Amino acid sequence: MSALRIDANGLHYRELNARLREVVTDARVTHIDLDNVYGQRYLGTDLHRAVQIDIHGTPGNDLAAFMDGPRIIVHGNAQDGCGNTMNGGEIIIHGSAGDVTGHSMRGGKIWVRDNVGYRVGIHMKEYLETHPTIVIGGTAQHFLGEYMAGGVLVVMGLNLAPGERHIANFVGTGMHGGKMYLRGEVDDYQLGKGVGRVPLDDADHILLHTLATEYAALFGVDVQTIFSQPFVKLAPLSLRPYGRLYAY
Amino acid sequence: MNGFSHENPYGDDKVFDACGLFGMMDVTGKAFSGHDVVKAISNMEERGNGLGSGYAVYGCYPDYADCYAFHVMFTDPAARAAVEERLKPDFLLVHDEEVPHKPIAGLYNAPLIRRYFLQVNEAAPDRHLYDEAEFIIAKVMAINIAGLGAYIYSSGKNLGVFKGVGFPDQIAEYFDVASYSGYLWTAHNRFPTNTPGWWGGAHPFGLLDWTVVHNGEISSYGANRRFLEMHGYHCTMTTDTEAMTYASDFLMRRHKLPVEVAVKVMAAPLWEEIARMPDEEQALYRTLRQVYSKLLFTGPFTIIVAREGEMIGLADRLRLRPLVAATAGDRLYISSEEASIRLINPALERVWTPVGGEPVIGRLKEEARSKTQDL
Numbered sequence: 001m002s003a004l005r006i007d008a009n010g011l012h013y014r015e016l017n018a019r020l021r022e023v024v025t026d027a028r029v030t031h032i033d034l035d036n037v038y039g040q041r042y043l044g045t046d047l048h049r050a051v052q053i054d055i056h057g058t059p060g061n062d063l064a065a066f067m068d069g070p071r072i073i074v075h076g077n078a079q080d081g082c083g084n085t086m087n088g089g090e091i092i093i094h095g096s097a098g099d100v101t102g103h104s105m106r107g108g109k110i111w112v113r114d115n116v117g118y119r120v121g122i123h124m125k126e127y128l129e130t131h132p133t134i135v136i137g138g139t140a141q142h143f144l145g146e147y148m149a150g151g152v153l154v155v156m157g158l159n160l161a162p163g164e165r166h167i168a169n170f171v172g173t174g175m176h177g178g179k180m181y182l183r184g185e186v187d188d189y190q191l192g193k194g195v196g197r198v199p200l201d202d203a204d205h206i207l208l209h210t211l212a213t214e215y216a217a218l219f220g221v222d223v224q225t226i227f228s229q230p231f232v233k234l235a236p237l238s239l240r241p242y243g244r245l246y247a248y
Numbered sequence: 249m250n251g252f253s254h255e256n257p258y259g260d261d262k263v264f265d266a267c268g269l270f271g272m273m274d275v276t277g278k279a280f281s282g283h284d285v286v287k288a289i290s291n292m293e294e295r296g297n298g299l300g301s302g303y304a305v306y307g308c309y310p311d312y313a314d315c316y317a318f319h320v321m322f323t324d325p326a327a328r329a330a331v332e333e334r335l336k337p338d339f340l341l342v343h344d345e346e347v348p349h350k351p352i353a354g355l356y357n358a359p360l361i362r363r364y365f366l367q368v369n370e371a372a373p374d375r376h377l378y379d380e381a382e383f384i385i386a387k388v389m390a391i392n393i394a395g396l397g398a399y400i401y402s403s404g405k406n407l408g409v410f411k412g413v414g415f416p417d418q419i420a421e422y423f424d425v426a427s428y429s430g431y432l433w434t435a436h437n438r439f440p441t442n443t444p445g446w447w448g449g450a451h452p453f454g455l456l457d458w459t460v461v462h463n464g465e466i467s468s469y470g471a472n473r474r475f476l477e478m479h480g481y482h483c484t485m486t487t488d489t490e491a492m493t494y495a496s497d498f499l500m501r502r503h504k505l506p507v508e509v510a511v512k513v514m515a516a517p518l519w520e521e522i523a524r525m526p527d528e529e530q531a532l533y534r535t536l537r538q539v540y541s542k543l544l545f546t547g548p549f550t551i552i553v554a555r556e557g558e559m560i561g562l563a564d565r566l567r568l569r570p571l572v573a574a575t576a577g578d579r580l581y582i583s584s585e586e587a588s589i590r591l592i593n594p595a596l597e598r599v600w601t602p603v604g605g606e607p608v609i610g611r612l613k614e615e616a617r618s619k620t621q622d623l
Contacts (some may be wrong), residue, residue, distance in 0.1 A: 015292070039291050039587030058587040060294075077599065079585055080570055098586075098601070099570060117601055141567070141603055149407050167603070169521075189524065 009036035013060060016040045024051055026053040039079070044072050049085045050089070061098075064082060064091050067108070083110045086132070088139050092218055096138070098143065105151065113219045114138040124178060126150025135211050137219060139184075144168045145234075146192070149177040153210055157184035157225060171195065172234050181208060181232040183226070191234065198235045267294030267451075267463035268416075268437035272580040273559045277616030278309050278553045278578070279429040284592040286420040289435035295463075296416035298354075299445025300438030301419040302411025304402075304452040305430035308470075313406045315342050316384060317370055322360040324397030329400045331391055337373065338387050339366035347410070349422050358422070360514060363408075368507050379476040379499060380584050381456055386482060388455065392484040399484060402454035404556070409459060411450035417549040418503045419450075431612070432559055434552045436461040443487040453485065453493040457556040460496065461586060462489040464569045467547030475542035488505060489551075496553050502503075507560055507609055513540040515565045515605040552582050557612040569603035574599040580610035 008016050016034075021176045023029050024047050031098055034043070037057030044053055044064040052071045055063075058079065064072055065084040065181060080098035086109045099117035102110050109132040113139035122143070123133050125137055132151035138159040145153050164183045172180060173192030180195075181204070191197075200208075208231055214224040270289040272278060274589045282303060289301070299365045309317055310463045310489045317388070322328055335341070343365040345620075349358070370381055370532065378386055393579040402409035408430075410423040416437045419616035420426060436451035442465060443449060452459040466488035469537075473483045473491050479502075481494035513536050531618060537544070548568030553560040563571040574581045574596045602608055611617075 036388065037587075038591040039585055041294060058590050060585070060587060076590075077586055098568070098572075117570075118604075141601070143566075189520075 002026075002188070003033070005033040005035060005245075006059070007035050008038075008040060011040065013040040013042060015044065017042055018055070020044070021046060024049060034157050044070050044091075064089070067091075072120075078112075081135040083108070083134075086110075094219070099141075102132065102153075104129060105134070107132050111215060112136045112138070115143045116140045121148055121151070121153040121180075122146045124148050124151040124153065126178060133211065134207055135215050137215060137221070139166050140168045142168050143170045143192075144175060145172045145175055145178070145195075146170065147174040148172060148236075149175075149182070151178045152207065152211075153178065153180045154208070154231075155182050155184075156212075156215070157182070157229075158221065159172060160184055160224065160243075165248045172236070175234075176236045176239055178236075179204070180233045182234065183229050183231045185201035186232060194237055195234050196237045198233050200231065200233050204231075204233055265582070266583045268292035268299060268588075269435070269461050269550060269552050269571075270584070270588060271432075271434040271461070271465050271554065271559050271561065271580075272595055273432040273580045273610045274285050274578050274609055275613050275616065277307070277431045277612050278580045279431050279541050280331050280428070280433075281429050281438065282420065282425040282601050285433040286368045286416065286426055286581065287433050288588040288592050289416040289437050290310060290420070290435055290593050292583075292585055293417075295439060295584060296415060296437035297439050298413075298415045299420075299440050300411070300413055300450035301416040302409065302438075302450045302452050302461075303420070303425050304407065304409045304434045304454065304461070305421075305425075306404075306432040306457075306556060307430035307555065308428045309365070309406050312365040315367055316403055316405055316407070318364040318388075318400050319347065319402035319405060319409055319454075319507050319575060320362050320364065320391075321399045321401055322397060323399070324362045324450070326357065327396040327398040328360065328362070330394075330396050330479040334391055334394075335364065335366065335387075338369055338375075338383075339364075339372075340369050341366060342469050348424065350424070352418060352421050355418055356410065358412060360411050380481075384456060385497075388568070389480065389481070389482050393482045399448045401448060401485070402452075402459070404454060404457035404459075405440040407454070407457055407459070407556070409454045411613075412447045413450060419623040431616075432554055432557075432560070432610075434459060434461050434554050440487075441465050446486075448485045449487045452491055452554075453490045455481075455493050456499055456501070458501075460489055460498050460551055462492060462549055462551045464549030464551075464564065465509075465547050466491065466545050466549060468545055471542050471546065477562075491556055492545065492549075492551055492553070492607060495545075496555075499540070499543065507558070507607065509536065511560070511562050511605070511607045512536055513543050514545045515545050515562055517605060518565060552585065557617050561606045563602070563607035565605040570601075571608070572601050573608040574601065582608055582610075584587070 043061035062081040068087040071090045076185040077095035078097040083102045123126040172195030212226040347361040449460040469488040550563040550569035
């Protein structure tokens with residue numbers, strides 16, 4: 001087992017990603033710390049194996065794009081497009097993440113301690129045993145789970161004050177697969193067309209318990225707090241909402 | 249970067265479409281140099297493609313604070329005499345000079361750029377037809393549409409705009425932007441989409457004390473432009489952002505709408521949102537959408553609009569382009585990316601991303617406002 005540090009100060013994203021690709025070819029490297037990260041894009045892409053990368057600073061857009069294997073821990077906020085088309089591995093964000101987090105995500109997990117921006121989980125998909133998962137501790141902005149086709153999206157609203165509601169509108173617009181769980185209040189008008197509330201079954205409770213326990217352990221939250229309020233489950237009302245649109 | 253960009257074994261040099269914006273303001277009116285602004289916008293190099301960058305700085309000409317500072321771009325150097333001839337009856341020339349610059353590698357087709365510090369000639373033949381601001385607009389527009397090969401792209405007091413075709417660090421070096429100081433700066437890194445990357449098309453766009461930098465594409469440009477033309481604003485820079493500059497002036501100066509209302513014209517709430525509002529608010533928003541329907545800006549955009557003493561950040565109502573705001577002490581930052589703010593100030597107090605249609609507004613504190621007006 002071996003750890004190393006890379007000072008990203010002044011490095012262009014291509015240089016920094018090339019350096020990462022180079023160091024992971026040494027199978028003994030299991031842990032990399034990146035210091036002074038200021039906006040370098042695509043970090044963690046193209047590494048194809050399990051390695052932990054701690055990012056100190058603010059990673060750039062499309063963090064972990066197409067990522068397959070690594071575990072990325074961001075000590076701060078992530079920008080837009082984090083986990084874009086990610087295939088496997090994990091992103092843990094000790095802060096907030098930007099717009100289109102988990103865009104077209106195909107596998108792996110994203111944990112966000114605080115809030116996320118617009119269109120989070122847009123076009124997530126699943127296939128056979130591969131179920132991408134996004135867990136958000138805080139709240140989300142509009143178009144959450146837009147065109148969602150698979151996977152699991154959990155928004156816990158832990159930082160909402162008593163009585164404060166989720167503000168996201170157009171939740172699940174165009175959603176036709178996967179499951180969304182919201183803890184806290186949401187009105188019907190906030191939901192997109194084609195998505196509806198469905199009762200939680202045993203499998204949902206087990207899944208939420210597993211995810212909440214892991215979130216609590218990652219960010220030092222009491223798991224009981226998470227279950228102090230019920231979750232609402234949202235799911236598509238039809239698997240192919242537009243199936244008849246061009247075939248009438 | 250060590251010649252690295254010439255070898256790219258991983259094929260990760262795809263060019264993405266996204267302009268970069270940065271704005272920074274000291275609400276006490278304290279001037280600061282452009283050094284950090286250049287550093288912040290240059291950190292978002294990937295957002296542009298070298299076809300346009302620029303800077304606006306408020307408070308940069310204290311020696312000529314009571315003069316209109318016309319910045320004129322001559323695509324045809326021969327136009328200079330014609331422009332100066334046209335300015336003569338309308339203005340008293342206090343000072344003029346070529347905007348200082350130094351030749352740097354990689355910048356092409358740089359036009360002649362001069363600045364004129366002017367006072368309105370109260371005895372001008374048509375002076376009585378306009379109030380002072382309208383007089384300036386009439387004169388600026390007349391020159392811009394005259395087909396002379398000359399464009400007045402900034403016409404405020406104590407306001408400088410420095411822009412051209414190049415990356416932000418190149419344009420900063422060309423004009424030595426870091427040597428200017430002001431209390432409010434905006435900066436732009438351009439990725440032109442539907443319109444040419446020429447020097448006049450670089451952002452910021454300016455008219456009177458307004459400047460605008462923009463990321464996105466305005467789908468409603470045609471409708472906006474035709475409306476503005478009927479009110480004396482002519483779009484001559486062949487790009488959509490220009491219309492937002494003139495719309496800002498029309499709504500907030502000519503029609504005296506408060507910023508908070510003007511942004512609801514440009515990024516109006518959706519009809520279904522209006523339908524959920526209390527009656528009184530519904531009446532207001534319905535009226536705004538009806539009266540100013542031609543100044544609704546559709547399509548993806550994030551803009552930073554600035555005027556004397558004020559900086560406004562706004563994203564379209566679906567927030568199809570990014571906008572991050574932050575504060576630290578007396579400083580307000582607005583950026584396309586958070587990393588650029590943290591790069592120049594790691595000790596931020598608050599960082600947030602307003603939802604689309606909700607403006608971020610920075611204003612000079614009252615005591616600072618009166619001080620800058622006294623200058």
